[in-house]
Amino acid sequence: MIFRNGELFSGPGGIALGAKMSGFIDENGNQWGFKHQWANDFDQDTVDTYKLNILNDPDDKTTFCEDVAEFPIGNKNILPDIDSLMFGFPCNDYSSVGKQKGLNGCYGPLYSYGVKAMRVYKPKVFVAENVDGLSSANEGYALVKILKEFADSGYHITPNLYKFEEYGVPQTRHRIIIVGIRNDLYEKGIHFHVPAPTTVNPNDQKTAQQAIEEPPISDSTPNNEMPKTTKRVAERLSYIPEGENAWYEGIPESLRLNVKGARLSNIYKRLTHNKPAYTVTGSGGGGTKMYHWKENRALTNRERARLQTFPDDFKFVGSRESVRKQIGMAVPPEGAKVVLQAVLKTFAGIDYDWVKPTEKLQLRNLLNTDGSSLKGIDK
Template sequence: MDKTFTFKLGELFCGPGGIAYGALHAQSSDGKLKISHAWANDFDRDTCDTYIKNICPDTPESVYCMDVRKLDIKSLGNIDAFAYGFPCNSFSNVGEHKGLANEKFGQLYWYGIEVLRTYKPKWFIAENVSGIRSAGSGDFKIILNDMRESGYKLTVNLYKAEQYGIPQTRHRVIIVGIRNDLDVDFHVPDPAVYADIDISAQKALSDIPADAPNNEVRKIADKVQRRLSYIRPGENVWQAEESGRLPDELKIHTKTRISQIYRKLDPDKPAYTVTAAGGGGTFMYHWTDRELTNRERARIQTFPDTYEFVGKYSSVRKQIGMAVPCRLSQIVITAVLNSFAGIDYPWIEPNLKE
């Protein structure tokens, strides 16, 4: 493409806007190719309100807040680009790998296929957890084949967010599809470009403005406070117990030893993965013996401090944990735009063999 062009972006399962924010702040290196919001869908009211507030406050009607299975896809409107992080409940490494056999969640990826076949956007981006590769019986290949049969050549890669200047060890499969009839080849952006960025938790959580939204500190129980005092930065409760430091009355009695239970951030390392939900001990903990605020979680997910999440504490926590890091979205989509602009950029071969 040799002229200025703005790709109209449609989204399913848009979440609070991590992909969209990155997309709207991406542009080709020559400034000629950009992205605008066209329409989006999610089923959770708070999530949709967050998206509207931050992404498209002037066109709230462009966000369809409903179950995708009730959405009239053919009436959404033409788009040039499409993004969807289809629900990962079936594919997560935490819990059972039900895959496509799980009718409630496993089949939802198909609505994205319907969008591709209805509107034939020039390109799309799809994101999911790393566990999608081993879910079900060949589910990942089925999904990729459906995407290809919709008319797209694919580049599939496992992105490690911490390699791209993001202060979090978050590993996600991202699929970029370019329509077959277009003479455009996408390449995975080279993470070496971001090697010198300070991705420590201390850097990520520093200098949060006093008036930043969603930054309330939750009071935690005295017993939890005492337990945290025996856990060193970077450790979880099991490591504190194994070291002999943890008093008996503060030990956790459970058969499942999830590594994130009462795990503190190490200020000198990137944070561990921000999650959307979970019970006691899974809220992420600061090295100063307290739970992280939602704003701190948002910082780790590279949302700007001006990004205001709508809803109560648990709803906001879920929204942040489900999101794609804004910066990762911007990096990948910038590479897509440069590919369409014919602009070279540092790249590597995909790390996934299909």
């Protein structure tokens, strides 16, 4: 079975690439996978990147650069029926890095367009992704509201906190992913389970150095321009050991930052060569661009893309800062692949290793009520 897929907030194609990689042929010769039907994102460079790499067609007319508020959800002449829906709804207002405005921010309520698409198209399955900070936004109310709306749209939902370094991604990127199976299908025995981690042991986890150096990045690889580094920044970095940041005590006074607090931040923080990288981000000013464990410089965009598990032939469109943003905001394709392949195996009736979902994220544990309206919540 090939699922016709619709995607909101598509980004440059992290989830879509994971979907492409997740397909397989079962022992009976049946093909399982996802096929692009339509997608949208608000940023033109991001949309161009998606078209170029996911669809191999810069002139594609099924991927739209459009504000989701204006996106014609429900107009089936433009956006035809789908079997699956995927959306990494914007995390800006839920991220612990920012002010965490949650539902009160500009981006916080945008998940509701995913709900709208669920109710209009009634896909067999949906997959929604956001940062782990979602669980604490608005003192926990945001997550309750979102999960309840997902469930009330007719889906049995399985929220889980995925620690991507435990799934082969060379980065400590922790994300909440919610998989929803339509209730009528769930009642027929189609029950999604959280795929079991493959690299729980730190000794088995892919390191930053392995990701960036194995194999070496060739001179012809796109998006690998060396960043400009001022003499002062390079000198400051020369005193910072791997794993440490701008507040390392060994930095001479003349090179210290005149900033109070934030001693545990990632400002001028070097990677640790034999551990997964810290989280790749897409925003922030000077000192937030991730720094090589040995060389006195920031990472190139291609190095960041490798930490995000994008292949070297995946070419990002736009300026250097635009590319940096696209990479940081994306879902790691290899991480998406793990979840989406589990979805396909669920529908195919193929067993796989699984674990119980994160207990504290289940709606029955989040509600402060008597527990009514819990139909469709993972027990």
